[in-house]
Amino acid sequence: MRLSHRSKYLAIFLLPLLLANCSRVETTPVQQWKHAAQATYAAALSSDGRYAVQSSVQHGITIWDTERQGLMYQWNHRDADENIVFALAISPDNSHVVSADRTNFALWRIADGENVGYWQLDESSVRDVAISHRGRQLLIGKSNGNVLHITFESGRRLLFLGHSERINSVAISPNGRFALTGGNDYMAYLWDTESAQIIHSFPHPSRVTKVALDPQGRFAFTADSQSTAQIWDIQTGQLISQLQFIARQQIFSAVRFSDDGRWLATGAPSRNLALWDVQTGRELQRWRVSPRVGSRPPSAAVHAVAFFGPDQLISESSSGLAEVWQIQLDSP
Template identity: 25%
Template sequence: MRWPAVFIALILLLLIGCKHDVEISDGVVHTFSTESISQGQFSDDGKLLLGVTGTGSVMLWRVDSQQVEFKIPDHKVLKPVKHVVLSKDKSLILVANDNTVGLWSVPAKAMISKVKFSGVSARATITAMALSPHKDRLLVGMADGSLNMADINTRLNNRFKPHSQPIRHLKFDTQGALFLSGGLDGKIGLWQFGSSAALFEQEFAHRVTSLATTRDFSRFFVSDGLSAQHIKQLTSGAEQAKLNYSARFKIFRQSTFVENGALLATSSSKSHLSLWHTETGEELGTWTIQTKNKGASIVAMHADNHGNLFTFNSDAVLERWNLDLIKAL
């Protein structure tokens, strides 16, 4: 029996609606600050949470007890705080203002050193940072599209200009040998640390607003901000899937692979969390996060090994999501 196309479309719409109606939030875990949060990062194991408040305080909290693990003294913070990074082993916090990166020891609760960085243009400011897993290599992206590749041990720095506009995204591989870059020029590139020769490059029509890699650095997700959202293979750049959704435009901000890369979580600028199947690009659902102020958005995400996704938003709200409910669909 051949079903009419209209009937099939109706059934598909009903199925999609069911997925969107599934409630997967386990509620608010904790609100960490009465101030707004401009930046956030979970530690690799999800036990610590790094945040920058609206007044420029740099805070490191324990997720389980909600206690402050370390606060950088306000009078010593490099302001204005443009970027912060927590090392993979949770021992270092990097804080950058317009042109200087400060390295702080979490165990010693003291600054180790300060290093200035510049671009090809003398007025270029810092727009992105990434620290290698072994803490020996640092990437510092600049507003003019130039990139500093600094060896922390030797203090040697190689600089080149892979982008024509500000660099916004930098991602190291598991060994610190390769890295991805993405900029407002719409270009992404895969590079070997210390070399200016691209392993591959691709340019999109609009600025890159989101860039994420799987834990094993075998795949990445890229969004150009309006109509092109792709999951691709590393290190070839071959496409695996393109995200499918009914809206004409969809803004992508934060993104992270979860469930060993089977799912992709993304956030928007409108207090929304979305989940996607990475093999097909199918949208599994979109949900509204819990906020205290209109317009709050997700600043960091982390998935554990027990089917939980945690989101931290600009209202300092930590919320837990049950991914097992999605897998059951």
Template identity: 30%
Template sequence: MKAVMNIQRVLQLLVMTLLLVACSSERSSDEQWPHSDLSSYAAAFSPDRKYVLVGDTDAPARLWDIENNKVVYSWQNDVDEVGTTTAVGFSADGKVAATSEQDTVVLWEMATGEPMMRLSFPVKIKSLALSQYGDYLLLALYDRTAVYFDVIANRVIRVLEHDGSAVNSPINQLINAVALSPSGKYALTGGDDQTAKLWNLETGEVLRGWKHSNIVNIVAFYPKGGYVLTGAANGQTHFWNMKTGKEQYTLRTSPWPKSMPLPDFPSFQTTTSAFAFSVDNKYLVTGHPSRKLCLWQVANGEKLDCWQATRRQALRPGVVIQAVAFSLDGKAIYSESGNGIGQKWLLK
């Protein structure tokens, strides 16, 4: 009996290995641009897909014109002292950019490159999201809170918290990821309590909570409304119905049959570090710390393709995909990696 079980286990592992090998392959990009001499800490693509904002390590943040491969602006909080930009973002209308260094956020006018507002907070900033016009900010802070901030009035409107009840902890848990809905009525937060929460910003009420298998590191609203995307580090990425709270599907990077539950095996767990929806909202691209990019159908979560970005140096295997975007015509995908390389991938 033990011999039979061992044989079954070996066969199971063999099937898993074959599936994982078939999952993705290394692919050379169609175009490539160096955007950082050393590495980058954060990156974001502008809504019009013309620019990418890269937070360099120990250097000013730089706004790059992608196709022309030139720096449009270099931004830093203190002109006399270079710091590391740890979070970046854009307003949905593309007119405002934000950079964060330690405890300070600077809002920049895209048309001129000039600073519009400089905001300092009592603690360091972990992540940020901007409203449609850049007049509100949602900030995840290292004091285990997220604050919804009115930029014009210069005041905090809401303080959002993740208590430790979901992980049997007596203290609040760190919030890692934040997002604002296109309407500005709702917020998403993901935390170390392994939970993603949907908030009503008018009342401060928690409308939904989704438990994950690990800390939640990424959250997003579907642009057309009605759905949200959440992902756990070393776990899975899910697509949820906001109204019912039910899961629509889980993104499966391996070709494991959908009729079977995913095995509790490290190779079947993944971290999503970046995401973007196509202009028509029919497709989704995800980036991962394993230098992997995947293309999905939004309607059913079907994986259309997965590939691995090439390495800057062969002996340095780790490449975190920090930001991704579709071109406006939907014929290409842009990616920005932590090794300071921007790449363009034509969709075949």
């Protein structure tokens, strides 16, 4: 086949771009532990990777100590056979876990495994949850577009009405003062949980499917259902970078900022786990988690990711596996 002069130019021009966006994909974890006999509906990791919590049909809600690799507790919602827990979060200080099915949510204490309480929503259904330090404040994204902020000590409930369509993802700052929410209205909002006033608006070209906050108060991450994933400066609301990928559609199911603010780790429903440079949006390294046993074609969704020490990541996926991955970056 002969290429025209124009086609040759395009081929030469595109090749470096393609190579620049391609990373060697690692599929062999440093360590691997089975946390569920079969597939899991949801999972969460603590910010330091110390604790992992999962939800599955076989085991209900289970929480593991990843350092000792021991099962700590096994929990169930009321009427567990009817309610599937699909949303989980661990507080930034490793003190509490929040779990939610479609209409009920519960708070658990990690120190002794005790249940703090069960609650039921009176309207709409739960879409996502987030929790602050010491389990003091809870954020619930709902299917009717509302976001509920609860302060447990005072019983105060604040309803954020900024979104016009279904909520897909929520995040809360460790002190509970700020919330980041994204929905089907193509918008993500950073807002004050004391006044419900919007601080910054982050518009997208399609529905916002994932949001995350840097616990140090520097960055916000927002991503939509098509091809836009962005990192923002929380103080100014200005764009820092946009993740650079060539896929026509890229959906993220897990996100975590590194403590030093240099890196962003992401997981996807396509088994992909990736490390990004926060300032440039450039992909630095990529892995693929193990697929679910018997899945055809081989598949698994990454439910959660965390930095595990200075040079490793830990992931929890729908395969029921926790896996540790080595970060190996080329020297500049």
